[in-house]
Amino acid sequence: MTRGSKEVASFAEAVAGIEDGATIGFGGFAMPGVPFNLMQALQHTGAKHLTCVANTTGGAAQPRMPDIGHLVERGMVRKVICAFTAATRASDELPFTKYYEAGEVEAELVPQGTLAERLRAAGAGIPAFYTPTAVGTELAEGRETRVFAGREYLLEAALPLDYAFIRAHRADAAGNLRFRRSQRNFNPVMAMAARVAIVEVENAIEPTGSFDPDDIHLAGIFVHRLVVIPPAPDGIWPQLREPKR
Amino acid sequence: MSGLNRQQMADAIAHRFQDGWIVNLGVGIPTMCSNTPISADIIYHSENGVIGYGPLAAPGAEDMHLVNAGGQHVTLKPEAAVVHHADSFAIIRSGRIDVTVMGAYEVAANGDFANWKVAGAKGGGIGGAMDLAACAKRVFIILEHTQRNGAPRLLAHCALPITARGVVKLVATNYGLFEPAGAGFNLIEIAPGITVEQIRAATGAPVHVPDTLKTISA
Numbered sequence: 001m002t003r004g005s006k007e008v009a010s011f012a013e014a015v016a017g018i019e020d021g022a023t024i025g026f027g028g029f030a031m032p033g034v035p036f037n038l039m040q041a042l043q044h045t046g047a048k049h050l051t052c053v054a055n056t057t058g059g060a061a062q063p064r065m066p067d068i069g070h071l072v073e074r075g076m077v078r079k080v081i082c083a084f085t086a087a088t089r090a091s092d093e094l095p096f097t098k099y100y101e102a103g104e105v106e107a108e109l110v111p112q113g114t115l116a117e118r119l120r121a122a123g124a125g126i127p128a129f130y131t132p133t134a135v136g137t138e139l140a141e142g143r144e145t146r147v148f149a150g151r152e153y154l155l156e157a158a159l160p161l162d163y164a165f166i167r168a169h170r171a172d173a174a175g176n177l178r179f180r181r182s183q184r185n186f187n188p189v190m191a192m193a194a195r196v197a198i199v200e201v202e203n204a205i206e207p208t209g210s211f212d213p214d215d216i217h218l219a220g221i222f223v224h225r226l227v228v229i230p231p232a233p234d235g236i237w238p239q240l241r242e243p244k245r
Numbered sequence: 246m247s248g249l250n251r252q253q254m255a256d257a258i259a260h261r262f263q264d265g266w267i268v269n270l271g272v273g274i275p276t277m278c279s280n281t282p283i284s285a286d287i288i289y290h291s292e293n294g295v296i297g298y299g300p301l302a303a304p305g306a307e308d309m310h311l312v313n314a315g316g317q318h319v320t321l322k323p324e325a326a327v328v329h330h331a332d333s334f335a336i337i338r339s340g341r342i343d344v345t346v347m348g349a350y351e352v353a354a355n356g357d358f359a360n361w362k363v364a365g366a367k368g369g370g371i372g373g374a375m376d377l378a379a380c381a382k383r384v385f386i387i388l389e390h391t392q393r394n395g396a397p398r399l400l401a402h403c404a405l406p407i408t409a410r411g412v413v414k415l416v417a418t419n420y421g422l423f424e425p426a427g428a429g430f431n432l433i434e435i436a437p438g439i440t441v442e443q444i445r446a447a448t449g450a451p452v453h454v455p456d457t458l459k460t461i462s463a
Contacts, residue, residue, distance in 0.1 A: 113334030
């Protein structure tokens with residue numbers, strides 16, 4: 001018996017059916033692994049009141065790539081959950097910032113490792129965990145802590161997603177994924193935390209069974225929709241830029 | 246007076262790295278530690294799961310799938326490995342990072358430091374700083390000794406919201422190397438051309454000076 005391929009024909013089809021109020025996680029760190037094409041397609045849906053989960057709301061670099069800031073500008077976002085709600089360098093301004101300062105969108109600022117682990121926990125059936133991160137800081141004020149072996153830890157809840165938008169290097173029709181280099185980053189935990197994981201793929205979808213099972217980075221059972229990224233300019237690919245030092 | 250330049254501040258820190266250390270370098274001046282020629286064999290770890298990265302990629306040789314935590318295109322050493330984000334922070338949280346080197350707005354004599362939120366801002370940029378600060382074996386800080394208006398960044402207590410409490414072991418500024426010592430800072434080494442009087446005037450906490458003070462070879 002052969003199961004059907006998870007491939008869909010377009011980005012619009014890949015992001016179809018996102019409900020108002022959905023929580024969506026976006027993989028990626030800097031340029032590698034960001035689902036630029038799915039994020040752009042989402043802008044053209046009517047989805048509203050979204051909660052967006054990602055490392056950052058978008059970079060300060062130019063040229064500007066599709067990011068959560070664009071969704072905020074379109075009034076689609078109720079809340080963001082990110083490790084950056086301001087730029088890494090205080091002198092840079094994120095497009096998101098003025099909407100946040102004006103109170104038009106909510107934000108929950110989460111340390112990056114706590115964000116990754118909250119997603120991992122959601123994907124692993126763990127409702128909450130204790131971490132030493134952020135103990136003694138403003139982020140821990142009024143929250144539950146507990147001492148283990150003489151050290152204080154902060155209670156953090158799992159962060160389940162309705163949808164994950166991720167980007168992979170290769171996929172087979174069953175949704176088994178391979179990532180390349182630092183493209184992997186948040187993508188596996190985003191997919192595992194989600195009810196529906198949607199993947200933009202950099203190469204043509206390969207027949208099921210093309211990969212050695214030992215060489216799969218994310219099992220296809222966590223993956224629901226695949227869409228192939230066409231060459232530029234139809235598809236969006238990472239741009240080379242000179243990062244500020 | 247200025248003292249050390251940015252690379253020299255990074256050098257002063259990198260010379261403290263020991264053979265076999267796993268090191269995480271923060272955005273900005275800390276990334277320059279990997280330019281310092283040192284004999285110690287270091288494994289560089291980046292929050293995005295790249296373990297064992299090497300120098301920046303040469304122009305034209307960038308790999309679009311490969312960046313460090315600052316978004317810079319780097320190269321990989323033969324021992325390199327890539328893990329996902331949750332595993333990358335498992336490495337951090339489980340105490341396997343020997344030293345994390347970060348920038349900061351303020352550092353205090355009690356070992357607190359602040360680097361994620363500026364005065365008056367609603368948002369902040371934490372990134373991996375709180376995880377690294379809470380869990381690395383050592384936290385080293387590199388920062389300019391004063392703000393642009395001359396106000397001190399080395400203080401008795403941080404005025405800004407802190408990143409972690411009581412964790413800083415070593416501080417490099419353009420004026421020298423310092424160790425938070427509770428009520429004040431121990432001056433470990435001084436930058437060439439800088440005097441103890443200048444440092445004391447520019448520091449917001451007592452500065453303890455050893456009997457024999459070494460000058461940083463810049």
